Amino acid sequence: MQYEAVIGLEVHVQLKTKSKMFCGCATEFGGSPNTQVCPVCLGYPGVLPVMNEEAVSKTIRTGLMIGSKVAGFSKWDRKSYFYPDMPKNYQISQYDLPLCAEGAVEIKLDGGKTKAIGVTRAHLEEDVAKSTHFETTSGVDFNRAGVPLMEVVSEPDMRSPEEAFAYITALKEILVSGGISDCDMEKGQLRCDSNVSVRPIGQKEFGEKVEIKNMNTISGVRRALAYEIQRQTAALQKGEKVSQETRRWDDAAGRTFVMRTKEYAHDYRYFPDPDLMPVVVSEEMIAAARKLLPELPEAKRQRFIKQYGLPEYDAGVLVADTALAGYYEKAAVASKNPKAISNWVMTELLGKLSEAKRTIGECAIQPEHLTELVALVDGGQISGKIGKEVFAEMFDSGKSPGLIVKEKGLVQVSDTGALEGFVNEAIAKSPKSVADFKAGNEGAINFLKGQVMKLSKGKANPQLVGEILQRKLRGG
Amino acid sequence: MRKPVARRYDTFLNMANDTNQFDVGYVAHLARLHLSDSEKQKISAQLKDTLAYVAKLNELDVSKVEPTAHATPLANVLRRDEVRPSIDRATILKNAPEQARDLFIVPKIVE
Numbered sequence: 001m002q003y004e005a006v007i008g009l010e011v012h013v014q015l016k017t018k019s020k021m022f023c024g025c026a027t028e029f030g031g032s033p034n035t036q037v038c039p040v041c042l043g044y045p046g047v048l049p050v051m052n053e054e055a056v057s058k059t060i061r062t063g064l065m066i067g068s069k070v071a072g073f074s075k076w077d078r079k080s081y082f083y084p085d086m087p088k089n090y091q092i093s094q095y096d097l098p099l100c101a102e103g104a105v106e107i108k109l110d111g112g113k114t115k116a117i118g119v120t121r122a123h124l125e126e127d128v129a130k131s132t133h134f135e136t137t138s139g140v141d142f143n144r145a146g147v148p149l150m151e152v153v154s155e156p157d158m159r160s161p162e163e164a165f166a167y168i169t170a171l172k173e174i175l176v177s178g179g180i181s182d183c184d185m186e187k188g189q190l191r192c193d194s195n196v197s198v199r200p201i202g203q204k205e206f207g208e209k210v211e212i213k214n215m216n217t218i219s220g221v222r223r224a225l226a227y228e229i230q231r232q233t234a235a236l237q238k239g240e241k242v243s244q245e246t247r248r249w250d251d252a253a254g255r256t257f258v259m260r261t262k263e264y265a266h267d268y269r270y271f272p273d274p275d276l277m278p279v280v281v282s283e284e285m286i287a288a289a290r291k292l293l294p295e296l297p298e299a300k301r302q303r304f305i306k307q308y309g310l311p312e313y314d315a316g317v318l319v320a321d322t323a324l325a326g327y328y329e330k331a332a333v334a335s336k337n338p339k340a341i342s343n344w345v346m347t348e349l350l351g352k353l354s355e356a357k358r359t360i361g362e363c364a365i366q367p368e369h370l371t372e373l374v375a376l377v378d379g380g381q382i383s384g385k386i387g388k389e390v391f392a393e394m395f396d397s398g399k400s401p402g403l404i405v406k407e408k409g410l411v412q413v414s415d416t417g418a419l420e421g422f423v424n425e426a427i428a429k430s431p432k433s434v435a436d437f438k439a440g441n442e443g444a445i446n447f448l449k450g451q452v453m454k455l456s457k458g459k460a461n462p463q464l465v466g467e468i469l470q471r472k473l474r475g476g
Numbered sequence: 477m478r479k480p481v482a483r484r485y486d487t488f489l490n491m492a493n494d495t496n497q498f499d500v501g502y503v504a505h506l507a508r509l510h511l512s513d514s515e516k517q518k519i520s521a522q523l524k525d526t527l528a529y530v531a532k533l534n535e536l537d538v539s540k541v542e543p544t545a546h547a548t549p550l551a552n553v554l555r556r557d558e559v560r561p562s563i564d565r566a567t568i569l570k571n572a573p574e575q576a577r578d579l580f581i582v583p584k585i586v587e
Contacts, residue, residue: 024560054557075545139579
């Protein structure tokens with residue numbers, strides 16, 4: 001019998017705000033433990049949480065980007081649970097009236113097809129503290145407690161680990177481009193749980209679902225799902241039952257382990273939080289959020305292809321990173337050769353950045369300088385080879401290419417008299433290549449060309465050198 | 477009319493609707509209370525009475541009434557996204573049951 005998987009994802013995203021969800025403590029990542037805390041985020045009794053308007057507005061913006069219905073009326077609930085990372089014994093969340101309901105994220109499948117993955121809801125809640133486990137005790141750092149956290153719940157619309165991977169990637173792209181979150185998984189800004197079940201193909205009802213936790217990377221999600229689908233399928237094939245339970249993914253071991261079974265499922269006992277007033281989303285609030293909507297990645301990709309004449313591949317690479325796309329546009333918009341700009345960005349710039357372990361934001365080269373460099377090469381003032389040398393210098397010093405060319409005397413030699421001198425010298429030094437060329441080996445001219453370039457320290461105009469060589473060899 | 481996206485009957489509502497379902501051990505566990513057998517008996521009887529009293533509310537037809545989210549008629553109590561000073565760590569850690577490496581130390585609980 002053939003089986004298929006049914007996958008739904010719950011993605012938690014830390015919103016990009018300066019202060020926490022319900023208090024003024026800083027949200028900045030990497031602070032010394034327990035330095036960004038106060039009675040509110042430590043869960044002291046008797047404190048009064050007050051909503052961060054930026055978190056609310058970013059959630060509304062997310063809803064607009066994924067085509068959700070933004071609720072006119074939304075409220076806050078307490079979700080009861082007992083764990084040291086949440087000492088007031090409840091998490092402030094949204095239960096039955098989330099800010100955003102419904103929506104969809106479009107994913108790309110093999111062969112250029114697309115598929116819409118439904119979103120059930122997106123709501124706001126507060127993040128919990130970070131626990132570190134020691135031999136016999138645990139240590140708790142509350143810097144993360146109370147950071148605004150948005151939970152995006154998908155419909156069970158995915159059928160393979162690859163689709164789940166594509167969904168998270170697409171959602172992440174939307175959230176980063178909208179300035180909603182940086183979605184850095186290493187910093188825990190994007191976390192993901194999954195529900196997965198398996199059923200015989202053709203069956204309408206879902207199989208018994210298993211929840212998987214602790215998938216810390218997007219590729220980890222793919223591995224965990226692939227393992228779990230295979231485990232459930234094998235069980236069904238042997239005539240066994242899959243039990244409804246929560247399992248933990250162990251990436252090192254490459255398998256999932258039971259965390260808790262249905263009998264031990266949490267009973268969260270949600271009830272309205274009396275400390276917090278509801279949110280009434282007005283037309284004005286939606287209009288304000290609409291003004292801040294970014295161009296969606298797919299639209300931007302199409303525009304790059306049209307406006308800058310880029311191949312689909314280039315547009316895809318550039319748009320996948322919002323900051324990189326912004327950098328490219330600044331350089332391309334003023335250039336006569338946007339495709340050349342793309343070549344420099346995709347090969348030289350990305351290569352250098354990854355070598356130096358720097359982000360595009362930390363790049364010393366101004367976009368305008370890249371425009372200038374392409375103009376210098378296209379105008380024949382410097383050769384492409386010298387261009388790379390100038391680029392390396394720009395990357396290290398941040399100087400403009402014009403200045404570097406001037407300082408180092410790198411201007412391309414197009415003066416025929418000077419070039420003829422180099423050509424004569426090369427011909428005199430390489431009688432064998434000259435003889436080969438005359439014997440009909442046209443390729444031998446490249447060696448001579450190389451010699452001329454070497455003699456001119458790379459500054460000779462290669463096209464002119466070729467012409468002069470041809471003339472001299474054929475004429476002589 | 478607001479439409480709730482998700483609705484699930486709460487444990488207590490179920491129990492209020494059917495007091496025979498009432499499980500004092502389960503409720504005590506949810507509140508992390510340890511009750512002796514005699515306490516269980518006593519409290520079970522008391523809570524059943526309480527629930528039976530609250531169950532009178534079920535006689536009201538509230539099908540056309542919107543659920544109250546808050547008793548105070550206020551909405552959108554928001555603050556600007558501005559960082560305010562936190563409390564000094566040394567001060568806050570004075571309230572920790574135990575501390576080490578600038579962390580609150582608690583018994584190890586791993587799920």
